[in-house]
Amino acid sequence: MDETGSRVIVSSGNHCLVADSSGALHRCHPRSRRAPRPVCGDRVDWSADATAGWIDAIRPRTNLIERGDFRGRPRGLAANIDRIVVVIAPQPAPDALLIDRYIVLGEALRIPLLIWCHKQDLAPSTPTGAMHALRTRCEHQGIVLMTGSLLSDDGLAHLRTATRHEALILVGQSGVGKSSITQALIPTASRRIGEISATSGQGRHTTSATTWFERPDGGAVVDSPGVRTLRLDHLSASDVDAAYPEIAAATRRCRFNDCRHGHEPACAIRQGLESGEIDAGQWQRWQRLREETGG
Ligand SMILES: Nc1nc2c(ncn2[C@@H]2O[C@H](COP(=O)(O)OP(=O)(O)OP(=O)(O)O)[C@@H](O)[C@H]2O)c(=O)[nH]1
Ligand SMILES: [Zn+2]
Numbered sequence: 001m002d003e004t005g006s007r008v009i010v011s012s013g014n015h016c017l018v019a020d021s022s023g024a025l026h027r028c029h030p031r032s033r034r035a036p037r038p039v040c041g042d043r044v045d046w047s048a049d050a051t052a053g054w055i056d057a058i059r060p061r062t063n064l065i066e067r068g069d070f071r072g073r074p075r076g077l078a079a080n081i082d083r084i085v086v087v088i089a090p091q092p093a094p095d096a097l098l099i100d101r102y103i104v105l106g107e108a109l110r111i112p113l114l115i116w117c118h119k120q121d122l123a124p125s126t127p128t129g130a131m132h133a134l135r136t137r138c139e140h141q142g143i144v145l146m147t148g149s150l151l152s153d154d155g156l157a158h159l160r161t162a163t164r165h166e167a168l169i170l171v172g173q174s175g176v177g178k179s180s181i182t183q184a185l186i187p188t189a190s191r192r193i194g195e196i197s198a199t200s201g202q203g204r205h206t207t208s209a210t211t212w213f214e215r216p217d218g219g220a221v222v223d224s225p226g227v228r229t230l231r232l233d234h235l236s237a238s239d240v241d242a243a244y245p246e247i248a249a250a251t252r253r254c255r256f257n258d259c260r261h262g263h264e265p266a267c268a269i270r271q272g273l274e275s276g277e278i279d280a281g282q283w284q285r286w287q288r289l290r291e292e293t294g295g
Contacts, residue, residue, distance in 0.1 A: 005059065008042040009212040010196055017199055018046055018053065023214070025199040028053035039064065039076035040210040040222060041167065063109050065169065068231030078169055078210055078222050083112050085163070087172035087181065089119040094130060095173055100243065100285045101230045102171055103143065108239035113143055116159055118177045120149040133279055141245065150177070156184050165218040171227035182223040186213045189223075237295020244286045250278060 003020050010017045016038050018026045028046050030037060031054055038044055043059035065081060066074035086102045088094040099115070106113035115138060117123070117131075127135070138145040146158045159181070170178040183189050192213060210224035232240070241248040247269070251259070255266035272278035 003047070004045045005043050006046060007212060008038045008040060008044055010200065010209045011037065011039050011042075012200075012209065013037075015200075016055070017196060018044060018055075019212075019214075025195055026053045027199055027201070028055050030055050037076065039079050040212050040224075041079040041081065041220075043080065063111055065105070065109065065111075066234060067227075068233040072231060072233030074234040077224060077227070078212075080167060081111055081169045081222065082166035082219070083114055083163055083168050085159070085168050085170050086113060086115045087118050087170055087176045087178050088115065089117070089176040090122040090124065091119065092173050092175050094134070096130060096134070096281060097285050097288065098173060098230065099134070100282075100289065101232055103141075104232055104235065104240055104243040104289060105230065107242040108235050114159075114162065115143060115145045116181075117145065117147040118149065118181065119151075120147045121151040122149075123147075130281075133281065137279070137282070150180055150184055156181065160185065160217065163219065167212075167220040167222070169222040169224065169227070171224070171230075174228045178227075179223055182213060182221050185221055186215055188216075189213050232289060232292050233294075235293050237290050237293045240286065240289045240293050240295060244282060246272075247278060247283060247286050 006018045006020050008016045009019050009025070015027055015029050018028050020026060026046070026048065029052055035055065036058055038055055038058050042061065044055050045057040046053055046055050048054070061079040063081060064079045065077045067077050069075050084102055084106050086099055088099065103113060115134070135145060144162065146162065148154070148156050148158060170181060172178060196211065210222060213221045213223065215221060250268040250272045253268035254261065254264065256264055259267050261267050261269040269278065269283065273280060273283060
């Protein structure tokens with residue numbers, strides 16, 4: 001059996017599951033130890049002999065999302081993604097640094113980002129200061145921000161329409177609702193999880209695998225447990241700057257090129273912080289991520 005352009009829907013270290021054009025799943029292995037490892041979302045050519053399925057080639061990727069492992073080395077997470085959906089909720093309270101990490105990643109890979117404020121049934125009637133700051137930032141930077149809930153009538157309608165035919169990766173803290181959203185967008189997701197467990201031969205499919213689910217309305221959703229944290233060591237300081245245009249512009253207005261934004265005269269950052277033009281929280285996060293990326 002030979003197939004071209006099939007989709008890798010789950011990838012582990014030494015094997016992956018490939019969905020053929022009819023959606024049937026096949027367990028495949030790289031041809032050799034040196035062969036590049038496919039990641040979730042890859043398009044691959046593969047073939048099967050009497051013993052096993054083999055990956056013959058990985059098609060060129062439109063993008064590759066990587067995350068730093070505990071040593072900061074980049075690890076492939078998912079490929080060919082049209083949009084990063086950062087899911088936040090009133091509970092657990094949003095982690096501004098994690099949101100910023102995804103804004104940096106989206107800018108660096110040029111993948112459009114959408115911030116989905118989920119569980120609106122739990123949202124306070126007056127937005128918190130943090131939510132207000134996030135909204136202002138999204139307006140300034142042209143980041144799409146939408147709200148919804150699984151407990152309201154229009155639920156995910158906005159998300160569905162705004163991302164029609166797109167391959168989404170849902171990212172965010174544990175417990176914000178990523179898997180619930182996947183199930184709501186793809187009613188057959190739990191059946192698919194059963195098929196994946198059966199084909200991978202690893203018993204119950206735990207939430208430990210990044211998985212590509214085809215959407216019934218076109219496109220796909222990638223649900224991944226590897227997205228609750230994100231290190232950016234493998235990105236550069238200029239990637240961080242691109243996600244903070246106001247801060248990056250202010251640093252260029254400081255009188256001294258090597259201004260450390262401490263006590264130097266005519267420091268545009270200090271002036272911006274004093275006048276309130278620069279958000280103090282954003283400034284702290286910029287410093288933190290610049291340090292992480294060696295800037
Ligand atoms: N109130 C409320 N609860 C929701 C909503 N959507 C999901 N939940 C609940 O939130 C909890 C966490 O949802 P999950 O979908 O498991 O969250 P997750 O982001 O996939 O979490 P991890 O798998 O740990 O990363 C579950 O108890 C859901 O039932 C919503 O719109 N409103
Ligand atoms: Zn300065």
